[in-house]
Amino acid sequence: MDSEITLGDVEAAPEGAPREAAFQHALEVLKERRDEFGEQGFVPRDFMALLKKAGMFRVSVPQEFGGDPMPPAxxxxxxxxVSEVDPATGWVASFGSASGYFASLPIESQRALYSKSKDIVFAAGMFPMFEAEKVDGGYLVTGEWQFASGCKGADLLGMGLKGGPETEGKPLTALVDRNAVEIIDNWDVAGMRATGSHNVHADRVFVPEELTFVRGGQPSIDEPITRYPGLAYAAQVLSAVTLGAARGALDFVIEKGAASTSINGGPAKGNRPAYKTGVAKAEAQLRSARAFFYEATEEVWAKAEANEEITDHDKALLRLSATHAAHESREVILSAFNIAGTGAIFKSHPLQRFLQDGIVPAQHAMLQEHTYEASGALLLNLDAGLPSFP
Structure with missing residues (x-):
């Protein structure tokens, strides 16, 4: 089966006020539909179109191809x-930066893709990596890949392949049209349900060699957005979801939860010492983690803009700040749940959205506890001990 790339015709609104208005409109629609997305288990294509209009899927498209690259921060x-409203939708929206991976495609491949659309929704099931059959002009790809977040709303899908001598053993990503593969509906989870991270299955799909790339490989275009470390950025966008979820949870206990009273007739919860102390500590914890996160981001982006060397030390700080933000934000969410009291255990309670979804990003391989150790190793000029780190 051949995989001919076809892309949608939805484009971002013009930069400036129209695009900002499109983003605010998307947030308002999300407030009305987030329960729908959770119940059906995916973010649908019509809402993805609203995020496209808000410019969220062209932020890593180089200027060379008519893109509007956006500073990572x-x-x-x-x-x-987005994650303050619904963390699962924020997770899907975070892949708006994933077109940055395409920078390691041949220049002509990038030009061909972006001539069809600057607003490409990309989803990938990278693991397990399969051995593809090498044929004239490309590969025949067969396998079933897991955790393809956002695949039902995507235009393009990526599938992980084992690399060979030509990639120095690094894995390849094969790009295919979403209609060339089968989505296996098996995403049965309690957290991040609306991400629709189903399996995808391919049966001898032909992928031209020029539509394969090394994930995080050397960019073929030199611009600030392609100089910014791609794998670190991939960790950061997931961490930002938890930052937003923590903000949403904390805002709830400040703005609404504090006024509620208990069934035993006690004072409003906000007047209780434990509530006030809990809110203060959580606010300080979240703001501190967020400050480190954006400090590291801005420092490395300044180097990318100035075309200065971005060292492993710089990348380690990006990874460390992302891991730290995800874990500290998860603690903030749990603190909000704790001080909210017994009412928060009900499925219908507003905090359940942030609890079930917001604690998930720190479980991701790019943000798990071991990435603290790997970051520390690099700060000490030792081997990270993890492949493709930082």
Whole structure:
């Protein structure tokens, strides 16, 4: 089966006020539909179109191809805002930066893709990696890949392949049209349900060699957005989801939860010492982690803009700040749940959304506890001990 790339015709609104208005409209629609997304288990294509209009899927498209590359901190704050409303949708929106991976495609392949659309929704099931059959002009790809978040709303899908001598053993990603593969509906989870991270199955799908790339490989275009470390950015966008979820949870206990009273007739919860102390500590914890996160981001982006060397030490700080933000934000969410009291255990309670979804990102391989150790190793000029780190 051949995989001919076809892309949608939805485009981002013009930069400036129209695009900002499109983003605010998407947030308002999300407030109305987030329960729907959770119940059906995926973010649908019509809502993905609203995020496209808000410019969220062209933030890593190089200027060379008519893109509107966005400073990473600006995009990460957009992901936060979406996640404050619904973390699972924020997770899907965070892949708006994933077109940055395409920078390691041949220049002509990038030009061909972006001539069809600057607003490409990309989802990937990278693991397990399969051995593809090498044929004239490309590969025949067969396998079933897990955790393809956002696949039902995607335009393009990526599938992980084992690399060979030509990639120095590094894994390849094969790009295919979403209609060339089968989505296996098996995403049965309690947290991040709306991400629709189903399996995808391919049966002898032909992928031209020029539509394969090494994930995080050497970019073929030299611009600030392609100089910014791609794998670190991939960890950051997931961490931003937890930052947003923590903000949403904390705002709830400050703005609404504090006024509620208990069934035993006690004072309003906000007047209780434990509630006030809990809110203060959580606020300080979240703001501190967020400050480190954006400090590291801005420092490395300044180097990318100035075309200065971005060292492993710089990348280690990006990874460390992302891991730290995810874990500290998870603690903030749990603190909000704790001080909210017994009412928060009900499925219908507003905090359940942030609890079930917001604690998930720190479980991701790019943000798990071992990435603290790997970051520390690099700060000590030792081997990270993890492949493709930082």
């Amino acid at each position: 600006q995009f990460l704050k957009m992901v936060e805002q």
